[in-house]
Amino acid sequence: MLRRQIPATVACLVLAIIAPFFSGYAVGVLVHLVALAIAAVGLDLIISRANMLSFSHAAFMAIGAYVSVILMRNGWEFIFAALVGIASAAIAGFLLAIPASRLSGFSFALVTFAFSAVVTGLAAGSQLISIAGGESGLSVPPGKLFGLNLFNPHTLFYMALVLLLATMLVCTTLIYSRTGRAFRTMKESEAVAVALGVNVAGMKIGVFALSAGIAGVGGVVLSQALGAISAPTFSLEQSTILVAAVTVGGLGRSLGPLVGITIFVLLPEIFQGLQDYSALVFAAVFVVTLIVAPNGVVGLVTSFPSSVRQILARKGEGPGGFGTQTPSLSSDNSSKVAS
Amino acid sequence: MTGSILDVRQASVHFGGVVAVDEVNLAVGAGSTHAIIGPNGAGKTTLLNAISGLVPLSGGEVLFEGAPLNKLRARQRARLGVVRTFQNPALIDALTVRENIQVGLYTQTKSSSFEEALGLPRALRREREARARADAVLEELRIPVEGSTPVGALPLGLRKAVDIARAWVAKPKLLLLDEPTAGLDESEIGEIESALARVKGEISVVVIAHHLDFVMRLADEVTVLEFGRVIANGPPTEVRSDPAVIAAYIGAADDD
Incomplete structure (x- = not known):
C-alpha cells in the first residue's frame, strides 16, 4: 500500500532539496503550488474514489483561510486558529453533504457549484464586511509555529510540504483500508455496497467532510503564503481549476494532484505575456490532455513503459501473440492464477 | 414452516x-x-x-x-x-481478489475510519485478520485464484466466484x-x-x-x-x- 506513495514522496523530497536554492519569490510560488496541491489531494479523493464531483473546494479553502485569519487577527495563536479553520471547512463540508448526499452525478455537482457561489458572495459582500473585509479582503498576520516565523517563505514552504505529505499519506492509507474499500465499492454500485452493510449516505457525508477539511488545510497554507486574502482568490474559477488540475494530473494517481496543480500554477508563470488569454491556455491544456491522455499526465507516463514492452513483445512473438489464455474456474488448485 | x-x-x-x-x-x-x-x-x-x-x-x-x-x-x-450477491458482481477491478473479499467483512471489522486513516495499531491488526479470513474463504470454497490477483484480470466465472466469496466471508x-x-x-x-x-x-x-x-x-x-x-x-x-x-x-x- 505505502509503496504507492513512493513517487509522491520522492517528488516532495526533490522539492525539499532544491528549495533552498530558489529565491523568495520562487519559493512563494512553490508554497502557492503546494497549498493548492493539498486541496487537490482532497478533491481527488472524492472524485476518483467516491464519484463525487465537487466545484466547491476553493470555497472550503476560503472557509479554512478566512476562519483562521479572522481568529489570528483577534489574537489567536496560529496553530489553534488553523485547527479551528480546518475544522470549520470540514463541518461546512459535512453540512453541505447531508442534503447533497441524496443526489448523484450532475445534480450533486450543481449543488457544490451553488455553494461555492454563496461562499464567495458572502466573503465579498457587504453583509459580513465587518468580519470578512468585503471586496478588499483581509490582511493576514504572519503566523508562528513552534517558534518558527511562517513569514519566512522557506519555513512556510517546508511546513506546507510536510502537510502535503501527511495529507497524501492519510488519503492513501484510508483508500486501502476497510473504509476505503467500502466507498470504492459504493462508487461501483451503491446497491452492492448497501447490500454488504455499508451506510452509503453516511459514507458519502464522511468522505466529503474529510475532503473539505483537507481543502481547509490548503486554504490556511495559502492565506499564509499570500499575506492577504480576498474572495477572488477562492472563486468558482479556482474550484474549476482544481477539478481541471486533478483530471489533467490523473485521477486516482498518487502524483496526479501535484502534477496537475504544477501544470496549472506554472502555466501563468510561463505565459505571463498572455494574461488576457490565460483562460484559453487553460482550456487548451485541459482539452488536449483529455484527448491525448484520458488517464491524465501521470497515467500516460506510467503506462508508457508497459506499452513499449507490449509492442516489443508483439514483435518477438510474431502474429500469434501471447498470453491470451485466461484463467478458468474449472482448473484445479494446482493451476492457481498467478498474481 | x-x-x-x-x-x-x-x-x-x-x-x-x-x-x-x-x-x-x-x-x-x-x-x-x-x-x-x-x-x-x-x-x-x-x-x-x-x-x-x-x-x-x-x-x-x-x-x-x-x-x-x-x-x-x-x-x-x-x-x-441477510447478505446477497448480484447478477453484476460490481467488484473493484483495481483491487485484488483478497481486497474485494475483505469488503464483505465491512460490518464485522471493529475499527474506526479515523484509526484506519492514521494506520493505528488496532486498525492494522484488524486488517491483517481480515486478510487472513479472506484467504481462508478462498481455500474453503476452493476458488482457484491467488488472493493477490487483480480482479480486473479475471474471467466472468471467477468474478462470480469472488462475488460469492465476498458474501460468504461474513458468514x-x-x-x-x-x-x-x-x-x-x-x-x-x-x-x-x-x-x-x-x-x-x-x-x-x-x-x-x-x-x-x-x-x-x-x-x-x-x-x-x-x-x-x-x-x-x-x-x-x-x-x-x-x-x-x-x-x-x-x-x-x-x-x-
Whole structure:
C-alpha cells in the first residue's frame, strides 16, 4: 500500500532539496503550488474514489483561510486558529453533504457549484464586511509555529510540504483500508455496497467532510503564503481549476494532484505575456490532455513503459501473440492464477 | 414452516401499474437451499430485492428468524445476516481478489475510519485478520485464484466466484444468490455448484438460477414464479414433473 506513495514522496523530497536554492519569490510560488496541491489531494479523493464531483473546494479553502485569519487577527495563536479553520471547512463540508448526499452525478455537482457561489458572495459582500473585509479582503498576520516565523517563505514552504505529505499519506492509507474499500465499492454500485452493510449516505457525508477539511488545510497554507486574502482568490474559477488540475494530473494517481496543480500554477508563470488569454491556455491544456491522455499526465507516463514492452513483445512473438489464455474456474488448485 | 429462517408472506411489489411480485409466499428452512426459478420477467430478482430490502414491499411481509424485516433498511438487514450477491458482481477491478473479499467483512471489522486513516495499531491488526479470513474463504470454497490477483484480470466465472466469496466471508445466516450461473459455461457452473455444495447445510441459501440441472442437483426446495405469482413449490423432483411448470418454464425452454 505505502509503496504507492513512493513517487509522491520522492517528488516532495526533490522539492525539499532544491528549495533552498530558489529565491523568495520562487519559493512563494512553490508554497502557492503546494497549498493548492493539498486541496487537490482532497478533491481527488472524492472524485476518483467516491464519484463525487465537487466545484466547491476553493470555497472550503476560503472557509479554512478566512476562519483562521479572522481568529489570528483577534489574537489567536496560529496553530489553534488553523485547527479551528480546518475544522470549520470540514463541518461546512459535512453540512453541505447531508442534503447533497441524496443526489448523484450532475445534480450533486450543481449543488457544490451553488455553494461555492454563496461562499464567495458572502466573503465579498457587504453583509459580513465587518468580519470578512468585503471586496478588499483581509490582511493576514504572519503566523508562528513552534517558534518558527511562517513569514519566512522557506519555513512556510517546508511546513506546507510536510502537510502535503501527511495529507497524501492519510488519503492513501484510508483508500486501502476497510473504509476505503467500502466507498470504492459504493462508487461501483451503491446497491452492492448497501447490500454488504455499508451506510452509503453516511459514507458519502464522511468522505466529503474529510475532503473539505483537507481543502481547509490548503486554504490556511495559502492565506499564509499570500499575506492577504480576498474572495477572488477562492472563486468558482479556482474550484474549476482544481477539478481541471486533478483530471489533467490523473485521477486516482498518487502524483496526479501535484502534477496537475504544477501544470496549472506554472502555466501563468510561463505565459505571463498572455494574461488576457490565460483562460484559453487553460482550456487548451485541459482539452488536449483529455484527448491525448484520458488517464491524465501521470497515467500516460506510467503506462508508457508497459506499452513499449507490449509492442516489443508483439514483435518477438510474431502474429500469434501471447498470453491470451485466461484463467478458468474449472482448473484445479494446482493451476492457481498467478498474481 | 416450523424451523424456517425466512418467511415471505403475501409479498407484493408494484412499480406503478406493473405488478412485479404478486402475493408470493415462501418459506426457507434453516440450513436449506431454496431455489427460485421462472422465465425472464417472472419477478425473481424483484423478490430477492424485496427480501434484501433494496425495493420496498407494496404489500405483505418478510420475516427473518420470526422478526419482521419490512421496516429495516438493506444495510440493517445485511448486519442481521441477510447478505446477497448480484447478477453484476460490481467488484473493484483495481483491487485484488483478497481486497474485494475483505469488503464483505465491512460490518464485522471493529475499527474506526479515523484509526484506519492514521494506520493505528488496532486498525492494522484488524486488517491483517481480515486478510487472513479472506484467504481462508478462498481455500474453503476452493476458488482457484491467488488472493493477490487483480480482479480486473479475471474471467466472468471467477468474478462470480469472488462475488460469492465476498458474501460468504461474513458468514451470513441467509445468503441470497442472484443468478450465480448466468453467462457461465458448464465447467464454470460445475465449480460454482461444488463451492456451494461444500458449504451446504452450514447456512440457508436462496438462489435464483436458469440452469435447471444446477437447481435440481443443489436445491432442497424449489419455488417457480410466473408473472410474479407462485405457480409451483416443493422438492425439485416434484416441481420438475409439475404440468404447470413444464408448460410455463421447461416447455418454454424446450421450445427454444
